[in-house]
Amino acid sequence: MKKEQAFQEEKQQNVSTEEATETNQQEEPVNEAAALEAQEGDTELAKLRVEAEENQQRFLRAQADFDNFRRRTLKEKEDLAKYASMKLVTELVPVLDNFERALVTAPQGAEAESFTKGVEMIFRQFESVLQAEGVTAMNAVGQPFNPDFHQAIMQVESEEHEEGIVVEEVQKGYMLKDKVLRPAMVKVSM
Numbered sequence: 001m002k003k004e005q006a007f008q009e010e011k012q013q014n015v016s017t018e019e020a021t022e023t024n025q026q027e028e029p030v031n032e033a034a035a036l037e038a039q040e041g042d043t044e045l046a047k048l049r050v051e052a053e054e055n056q057q058r059f060l061r062a063q064a065d066f067d068n069f070r071r072r073t074l075k076e077k078e079d080l081a082k083y084a085s086m087k088l089v090t091e092l093v094p095v096l097d098n099f100e101r102a103l104v105t106a107p108q109g110a111e112a113e114s115f116t117k118g119v120e121m122i123f124r125q126f127e128s129v130l131q132a133e134g135v136t137a138m139n140a141v142g143q144p145f146n147p148d149f150h151q152a153i154m155q156v157e158s159e160e161h162e163e164g165i166v167v168e169e170v171q172k173g174y175m176l177k178d179k180v181l182r183p184a185m186v187k188v189s190m
Contacts, residue, residue, distance in 0.1 A: 085133050086176055092130065093174050093182055099123040100172075138173035140166045140184040149173060151183040158189035165189045 103123060106116040140150055145164050150173065158167050166186045173184025 082177060083179065086179075086181070089130065089133060089135055089174075089176055090181060092126075093135075096123075096126060096130065097171065099126065134177040135181065136175050138175060138184050140169045140173060140186050142166065145186070145188045149180060149183055150186045150188075152188045153185050154187045155190040156187050161189040163190055 099119070099122070102119055103116065106112060106119070138149060142161075143150075143166050145152060145166055150166060153170060156167055158165075161167055165188070166184075167189045168187040169184055170187065171185035174181040
């Protein structure tokens with residue numbers, strides 16, 4: 001009996017071993033398939049990560065472009081508001097010149113004196129309105145010649161000034177805030 005029992009136990013062990021082997025053989029293809037799927041999933045996941053990174057970079061570039069556009073537009077609006085009166089003021093500067101010429105050539109006499117005072121008052125009022133808009137006259141005489149601010153119409157010899165210094169102002173130059181409205185016409189020493 002003991003032999004039979006030992007034989008039965010051995011038979012059960014063999015069956016269990018065979019079943020385990022069959023199970024392992026069946027599981028191996030499943031594990032291999034799972035491994036392939038995992039590899040494919042990893043590559044798909046890697047592709048999705050690369051795509052997400054590209055999208056993130058595009059988003060950041062678009063955001064930076066928009067910020068630059070917004071800043072540029074804001075600067076343009078500020079400049080437009082700052083220099084909105086430029087066209088009008090440019091047309092009024094010759095009128096200012098004519099007022100100055102009229103005051104220089106004013107006739108003499110009792111009646112002419114009241115006329116001159118009236119013109120001077122108008123001139124001062126006109127000048128103050130332009131100053132309120134940011135128009136200022138340039139002081140060119142004695143300054144080094146600068147083509148951004150001066151227009152040289154003649155070179156003259158001068159012993160009291162170095163070379164390249166503005167000796168005489170023929171026509172005043174004007175600035176509108178920090179922009180040249182009209183360059184000064186000058187004579188420059190050589």
